[in-house]
Each structure stands twice: as structure tokens, then as C-alpha cells.
Amino acid sequence: MKTKFISFMLLLMMAVSVNAQKHEFGNWKRYAQANRELGAPDKKAKRVVLMGNSITDGWPRVSPQFFKDHPYIIGRGIGGQTSFQFLLRFREDVINLQPKVVVINYGTNDIAENTGAYDEDLTFGNVCSMVELAKYHKCKVVLASCLPAGGFCWRPEIKDAMEKIRHLNARVQEYAKKNKIPYVDYFSAMVTPDGKEMIPSLAQDTPGVHPNEEGYKIMEGLLLPVIEKLR
Numbered sequence: 001m002k003t004k005f006i007s008f009m010l011l012l013m014m015a016v017s018v019n020a021q022k023h024e025f026g027n028w029k030r031y032a033q034a035n036r037e038l039g040a041p042d043k044k045a046k047r048v049v050l051m052g053n054s055i056t057d058g059w060p061r062v063s064p065q066f067f068k069d070h071p072y073i074i075g076r077g078i079g080g081q082t083s084f085q086f087l088l089r090f091r092e093d094v095i096n097l098q099p100k101v102v103v104i105n106y107g108t109n110d111i112a113e114n115t116g117a118y119d120e121d122l123t124f125g126n127v128c129s130m131v132e133l134a135k136y137h138k139c140k141v142v143l144a145s146c147l148p149a150g151g152f153c154w155r156p157e158i159k160d161a162m163e164k165i166r167h168l169n170a171r172v173q174e175y176a177k178k179n180k181i182p183y184v185d186y187f188s189a190m191v192t193p194d195g196k197e198m199i200p201s202l203a204q205d206t207p208g209v210h211p212n213e214e215g216y217k218i219m220e221g222l223l224l225p226v227i228e229k230l231r
Contacts, residue, residue: 026088030078038074041098046231047072049094051086051130052105054079055147055210062204063216070224072231074099082109083126090130095137101230102134103184103223106172107146108209111164112155118164124171131181140230143176144223145169145187150197150207162196182226189218 041047048070050056056077060067067073076093078085083106094102109115110123127143134141146165152158169187176183190211192199198208202215211219 026085027078027081028089028092031076031093035092035097038097045072045100047074047097047099048101048103048227048231049097049099050075050077050103050105051090051094052077052103052144053081053109055108056105058210059216062211062213063220066216066220073227077105080109080114082115083107083123083130084110084115087126087129090133094130094139095133098137099139101140101142101227102130103142103144103227104130105144105146105186107165107168108149111146111149111161111168112152112158120164120168120171123168124175127172128175131179142182142184142223142226142230143172144184144219145173147186147209147211148191148198149209152209153205153207182230184219184222184226186219186222189222190215 050059050073054077056075057079059077060075067075074097078089086104086106104127106127107123111118131141131143146169149161149165151161165187169185173183173185175181190198190202198211198215200206200208202208202211202218204210204212204215
């Protein structure tokens with residue numbers, strides 16, 4: 001009986017551990033302290049939050065001057081995350097900051113299957129849910145395209161990345177048009193003439209997924225006029 005009780009307790013502890021890991025799936029703690037330090041915004045702040053993955057996460061490091069020149073722009077990217085994780089932390093890292101505008105850059109890690117098999121309908125649904133949440137809280141939305149990626153060095157088995165990126169972008173762009181949401185097309189500005197990958201001179205890696213400083217300059221040039229107009 002004692003042995004059975006010990007075995008039961010061990011199983012219970014394992015279950016609690018697994019649930020704790022699931023609770024952290026969104027990694028909402030990543031920006032918890034930074035969010036507290038921001039404090040409550042006044043009406044003049046007109047914050048702009050960038051929601052995304054490592055492309056957004058690395059932006060302040062690779063192109064710091066952009067954020068120094070525009071301190072109202074707040075990066076809330078987390079490397080490796082998919083739209084499922086964006087949605088889980090959307091309240092903590094967007095809504096609670098009371099921004100004037102949120103920029104949602106979607107898709108790369110969903111297509112790379114970082115959290116499971118890619119399902120375009122589910123990814124698209126996550127984007128729609130974030131838009132609806134933002135609008136409910138009177139936050140304006142910008143949808144920013146998935147960047148071109150000829151492949152993923154951490155997922156070499158995925159051979160049809162560009163086809164999936166194009167299809168998802170077209171679907172989100174049509175949704176944006178229908179709902180009168182500004183859409184920033186990074187993809188078209190950063191893809192090679194043959195349409196196979198990110199322009200190598202704009203990328204940090206091979207195949208190109210993450211922009212270098214020149215890549216971010218292009219993104220900034222496309223994004224800044226849109227968010228300035230919305231603020």
C-alpha cells in the first residue's frame with residue numbers, strides 16, 4: 001500500500017510539473033518587469049507596440065537608433081514564438097500597455113512548425129483574434145506581412161516555405177483590405193527578383209529569415225509612415 005501511495009504522489013507531482021510548463025507556454029514573464037516599469041500611459045504617450053517573434057525581438061539590437069528616435073515604439077517580440085503564443089500573451093504585452101497602435105508580424109514560426117504542424121486556418125484565426133481583441137480595446141491595428149524565407153536552418157525538412165508564406169500573406173492582406181486595416185508589405189520589398197528567398201544582402205542568415213541592419217531599414221521605411229498616420 002505504501003509503495004502504491006508513493007507511486008501515486010510521484011505521478012501527481014509529474015502532472016503538476018507538466019501543467020506548470022504549459023502555463024509558461026506563452027512566456028508572458030519575459031516582459032513582465034519591463035511592462036511594470038513602463039507604468040500607466042498618459043494620453044500623450046500614444047504608444048505603438050510591435051508584437052512578433054525573433055524578427056521583432058532582434059530589431060532593437062540590430063537597429064537601435066530607430067527606437068532611440070521613436071521612443072514611443074515598444075518591442076514585444078520573443079524569439080521562436082508562433083501566433084498561438086502571441087495570442088496567449090496579447091493581454092499582458094499589448095492590451096495592458098494601452099497602446100494607440102499595435103503592429104502584428106505573423107507567420108514565420110508557425111510555418112516553421114515551432115509548436116506543431118502548420119495549419120493555415122489556425123494561424124489565420126489567431127491573427128483575426130488578436131485584431132478583434134485590439135479593436136475591442138480601442139487600439140488601432142497594423143498587419144505586417146510575413147517576411148520571405150527560402151527555408152529555415154532549424155527546419156531543413158520544410159521545403160515549401162515560400163509557397164506557404166505567399167498564401168498566408170495573401171489571405172491576411174485580403175482580410176486587412178476587407179476590414180480597412182493598414183497592411184505593411186515587407187515581403188514584396190525584401191524578396192529576390194526570382195521570388196525564391198529573402199534578398200541575401202538584407203539577411204543575417206542563410207537562408208535568409210532574420211533581417212540585418214539594411215533589412216530593418218527597409219522595414220522601418222515602410223512601417224513608420226503608417227504608424228505615424230495612425231497616431
